[in-house]
Amino acid sequence: MTEAPIHPLWLRLTHWLNALAVLVMVGSGWQIYNATPLFGFRFDRAITLGGWLAGGIQWHFAAMWLLAGNGVVYLLCNIGSGRLWRKFFPLSPRALLADLGAALRGHMSHADLHRYNSVQRAAYLFVMVDSILLVLSGLVLWKSVQFPLLRELLGGYEAARRVHFFAMAGLVGFVAVHLVMVALVPRTLLAMLRGR
Ligand code: HEM
Helix, strand or coil, X not given: CXXXXXXXXXXXXXXXXXXXXXXXXXXXXXXXXXXXXXXXXXXXXXXXCCCCHHHHHHHXXXXXXXXXXXXXXXXXXXXXXXXXXXXXXXXXXXXXXXXXXXXXXXXXCCCCCCCCCHHHHHHHHHHHHHHHHHHHHHHHHHCCXXXXXXXXXXXXXXXXXXXXXXXXXXXXXXXXXXXXXHHHCCHHHHHHHHCC
């Protein structure tokens, strides 16, 4: 009998489609930001996508369907299969601090790839919630008149721009740490590619 994979096929597919969507959304988002910067800086052209404002908007609007649709499939499969509760809970502040302390001292608990430690659980839950916030604030920026309740919940259009920006910064921060962790424990990458 073949052993159940560490990461089921649907998870690996949605993970890699998500990574592609995030890359396009961030690069094109920085292009759009550069046209009317919220803060006193612009992103270097070399790390933006689309060439100019309209090009950036086209990439952003194309990839948003992939990001949102793929995210809904991931969440439905994760919740429907009971995997969300199994993999990411329980999660207590005490366990989180203990695992964080161990990780900072270089003792990462990665022995069993079937289990996420508390730092991984918290980081992955954070990026799920953060991505939902990115999509919701993006909806307000895209169709502010059609989503008045959402707009007011986020504090109005201008506040939604800031929410969108800081949620992007949170996502980029997550990805940076995520890539360092993958580089430190490369066998996790094999599992996310091949399932085992
Ligand atoms: C670009 C945006 C990315 C996001 C938002 C993201 C998000 C996530 C999330 C939420 C998980 C946990 C999934 C679950 O078990 O349900 C995960 C796992 C994983 N991701 Fe990513 N990821 C991204 C990019 C990448 C990239 C570029 C790589 C590799 C080069 C990568 C490698 C992995 C690996 C190896 C795991 C399994 C980690 C482990 O077993 O500890 N991810 N990712």
